[in-house]
Amino acid sequence: MRLTRDSTWRRFGNVVLAGSPLRLFRVTDAGGAVLDRIETHENVAESTLVDRLLDAGAVHPMIEPGGATVFGLNDVTVVTPHLGGRASTDGRLIIDDGSNPPIVGASLRLERNRGPAAARNAARPLVTTSLIAFVDADVDLLDQLGCGSWLTPLLAHFDDPQVGLVAPRVRGEPTSQLDLGDEPGRIRAGTRLSYVPAAAIVVRAEAFDGVGGFDEMLRLGEDVDLVWRLDDAGWSCRYEPASMVWHEPRASMRGRLRQHSGYGSSAAPLSIRHPRSLAPFRSNRWTAVTYLLALAGHPLAAIGVGIGSAAALVPKLPDLPPVTAVRLAATGHLAAAGQLASAVRRVWWPLVITAAIVSRRARLVAVGAMLFAPASTLTDMAYGVGVWRGVVRHRTIRPLLPDIHRSSNTR
Numbered sequence: 001m002r003l004t005r006d007s008t009w010r011r012f013g014n015v016v017l018a019g020s021p022l023r024l025f026r027v028t029d030a031g032g033a034v035l036d037r038i039e040t041h042e043n044v045a046e047s048t049l050v051d052r053l054l055d056a057g058a059v060h061p062m063i064e065p066g067g068a069t070v071f072g073l074n075d076v077t078v079v080t081p082h083l084g085g086r087a088s089t090d091g092r093l094i095i096d097d098g099s100n101p102p103i104v105g106a107s108l109r110l111e112r113n114r115g116p117a118a119a120r121n122a123a124r125p126l127v128t129t130s131l132i133a134f135v136d137a138d139v140d141l142l143d144q145l146g147c148g149s150w151l152t153p154l155l156a157h158f159d160d161p162q163v164g165l166v167a168p169r170v171r172g173e174p175t176s177q178l179d180l181g182d183e184p185g186r187i188r189a190g191t192r193l194s195y196v197p198a199a200a201i202v203v204r205a206e207a208f209d210g211v212g213g214f215d216e217m218l219r220l221g222e223d224v225d226l227v228w229r230l231d232d233a234g235w236s237c238r239y240e241p242a243s244m245v246w247h248e249p250r251a252s253m254r255g256r257l258r259q260h261s262g263y264g265s266s267a268a269p270l271s272i273r274h275p276r277s278l279a280p281f282r283s284n285r286w287t288a289v290t291y292l293l294a295l296a297g298h299p300l301a302a303i304g305v306g307i308g309s310a311a312a313l314v315p316k317l318p319d320l321p322p323v324t325a326v327r328l329a330a331t332g333h334l335a336a337a338g339q340l341a342s343a344v345r346r347v348w349w350p351l352v353i354t355a356a357i358v359s360r361r362a363r364l365v366a367v368g369a370m371l372f373a374p375a376s377t378l379t380d381m382a383y384g385v386g387v388w389r390g391v392v393r394h395r396t397i398r399p400l401l402p403d404i405h406r407s408s409n410t411r
Helices: 029-039 048-056 116-126 152-159 205-210 222-232 253-265 267-273 285-295 299-316 322-356 360-372 374-394
Strands: 003-005 010-012 015-018 023-026 059-061 076-082 093-097 108-110 131-135 163-171 200-204 236-247 282-284 403-405
Touching: 003 029, 003 048, 015 048, 023 048, 029 048, 048 059, 076 116, 093 116, 108 116, 116 131, 116 205, 131 205, 152 163, 152 200, 152 236, 163 205, 163 222, 200 205, 200 222, 222 236, 222 267, 253 267, 253 374, 267 374, 282 285, 282 322, 285 299, 285 322, 285 403, 299 322, 322 360, 322 374, 360 374
Parallel strands: 076 093, 076 131, 093 108, 163 236, 282 403
Antiparallel strands: 003 059, 010 015, 015 023, 131 200, 163 200
């Protein structure tokens, strides 16, 4: 196989710093030769080192045209749940989720509306292929379904028998939570790619059956839950932006805000099923203390802690040049600023706005968080409305709690 390096990849001889969360890998001279081959995009054999790099998100499989050897287009059944609208005529399975009037030409009709998870699960007995592509009704495959060009980059990943799910890039609404960017990656809770939407995904039928399909108790967030259960069961889930589909944005801002609020309402039930996987802010202890001091009005102390954390990291990473260790600490502190601003806009804004009534510092935090990403502020706040609605309904504060942990792992 040929591999491409993640954007986090930094190599210093036989030491590599890469992945999400960031990890340090120390390798032998033989391992260094493998790293050389990875960096020059040569074929590498399967090995424990390669498996660890893939699992950490440090490298990703390179998908080449016509690269799939195990599965072809005839090994995929496309399933689309529908509530109203018209049935597609391109050969996919259409599951009518209790529409009134019923959808003409549907493959199967549920007598009452039970949600997308139940509709997708209902299609499973009709599927005889090894792979299942779940595609939402509001997703445009750009007339690619017939020739399979959107599927082709995804199928190549299933040459690896450990891959259980692959997702394409979903384009559409600007700043959409569905568009996860142009870099491939391994999908896992608490990482750069912590989820993928079920707007369009391809799942290995064996893996789907092994985890019991979608959780029908979840009307929203069932896609996130499926990916996390697949990962917990040992299946590899991957994001492949070389394949793209189009998700039609809501026609009005009101519709977009309602949609994002719905996304947020899934946080509470997901946090109950997957504790700590939905923390709005993740940081190591040094960075957390640095920002707490800054927000409390002690900038000099915050700077002192930041410098101290950089100095403390140098002896812990003797394989790295001291300047690199210091830069790593500084980069971590700066990256946390964006994450903190996102947490304020998306989850903590009701608390910050309340505090802003009496606190000038809280007002500065609120303004700073909005200025960090002004284009997404309204939809982020709508997401937060959904989060708080779920917190009250499910009587849990887990979606509000940060995850403060130790420093990155070394291997």
